[in-house]
Amino acid sequence: MTGKEMAKTLGLDDPVLSKGSHTLFDDKDYDILKLMPKVKIPKFVAEYIEYCKRDIPHSPSRIGVGSAMQPEYMCVCMPDEIERWLTDNDQGTNAKHEELFARAWLDGYEIQQEEN
Incomplete structure (x- = not known):
């Protein structure tokens, strides 16, 4: 543009x-x-996004963003930590995490620094 x-x-x-x-x-x-500034996400979320987006030889397709956020579809490969991050919070936090996940998937991300 x-x-x-x-x-x-x-x-x-x-x-x-x-x-x-x-x-x-x-x-x-x-x-x-x-x-645009990149969203900041935890390292485990970034690793899961990269896992889902990887190209798999002889596979019909990779995992899409919608499926990657749905534990009922991805129960085999979705780590418990990701499921908890997306679903085990109050409604506002869950919505924020879903948006961060989608923006990170589509627009790129930075790894959030761990707090000590």
């Missing part, structure tokens, strides 16, 4: 904004994922 396309999407009237020697919303292509 070019900068001008981003400006149009954001509803900006003036698609060229300058600050010093930098021009935003020009005709250059931008990788929007590089502009």
